[in-house]
Amino acid sequence: MPRNPILSASRIRAAALHIIDRDGLDGLSMRKLAAELGVQAASLYGHVSTKDDLLHEVASEILEKVDVSGFSGGDWRHGLTMCARSYREALARHPNIVPFLAYGPAHREASLRRLDVVHGALVAAGWTRREATMIAASLMYLVFGAALSSFSSGFSEDQSLYQDRYPNLDKAHLLPAVAAELDRDSFELALNAFVTGLAVLNGRDCVAAGEAAGESAPSGSPRRTDTTAAST
Template identity: 30%
Template sequence: MPRQTMTADRIVRAAIELLDEEGLDGLNMRSLGARLGSAATAVYWHIKTKDEVVRRAADAVWAEVELPDPAATGWREAATAMATGMHAMLTRHPWLGQAFGSHLLYGRGKARLDDYALAVYERAGFTGAEADRAAATVFVFVLGSALGPAAQISLTRRLGRTGEDPEQQLADTLARSTEIALEFPRLRKRIGTTDYAAAPDSSFEFGLRAILDGFAYRLGAGA
């Protein structure tokens, strides 16, 4: 079977797979070259640094977010679809949320989504800086909502490297935190109905609806 030609696109696709499996700490040029069946020097020929690999991989995954036409669906439906798609993408690629705090990220994929968000909120009736604020509010909410699952994956990987059972370590920590929570009346009541450390079901959907309700009220359209 003929060997596939090394290209920047192939490197980025392989990097995304490696990042999904191993996180930011598991990505280096040697492991990336091995995944591609080549030496690290072959990767350097196309992309010069690890930081540039992360930047390109981060920008590529934004293309996974579907952006429906707000003229056809209405601004609120388009905003919901965009936010839901972003949340799903960030959950699939938990390393991306971490990369925001450790890498300089930019590119056409993210710019495409930012431009679309402005179009959605301008169609809703926001103008100028208000459209920017609306887009930023939803973006920060989605990013924050996805950080919990991302942190869980990252923590489990790190604990696994200690040689101990990460699931048992997490269970022990939850037990200790639950003991402390029992000292507080509202937390004690909640523990009786749900996992203390878990967010209630549909928290993301609830928060997104509340934000969009607020936008609609502010625009005078009613919630």
């Protein structure tokens, strides 16, 4: 029996993610990864070409849990909600790698396939290609903002810091104890406002489209134009 288990791509990814979770994104190096696995650094290059390639493989594995199946029923609002919740949950398990993921899908095939589903569903629902791109980007801003910070945890538990000086923050010292619950509920509030606001815009555009066809519509109803030069 070999002293160490035989290297495999899945074992390398797991070890790399363990280091990132423990030491942060900057704490990962091929030398440290090799030591974690009990091998020489040169042994890793038969499985992964560069650290950047390895990070993309780890990212792809983490993001497999992002669920875009909600778009299959034709309800873009349900699809966005499911996607956002599952995305936040996936990132919450490994917050140290979030800065790397925040740069976008890059050349990750699975990420691009998911984005293609989102984009296609939004366009099919009547949004222009440019708007679909903006909606997907806005959703990522919301998800990654929630994953990168905890507003409630940023307060001190020392009541004297807030009492008397900030009368409207006299209970702020209680927030860290319920940070997880507040962060979740705050994300849900923002997500609901985002999707509800989009639904209002989408409905007004439907009215505007009817007006263009000769039907009555309230004055000032916005019209959408598909700026293909700016679409993706």
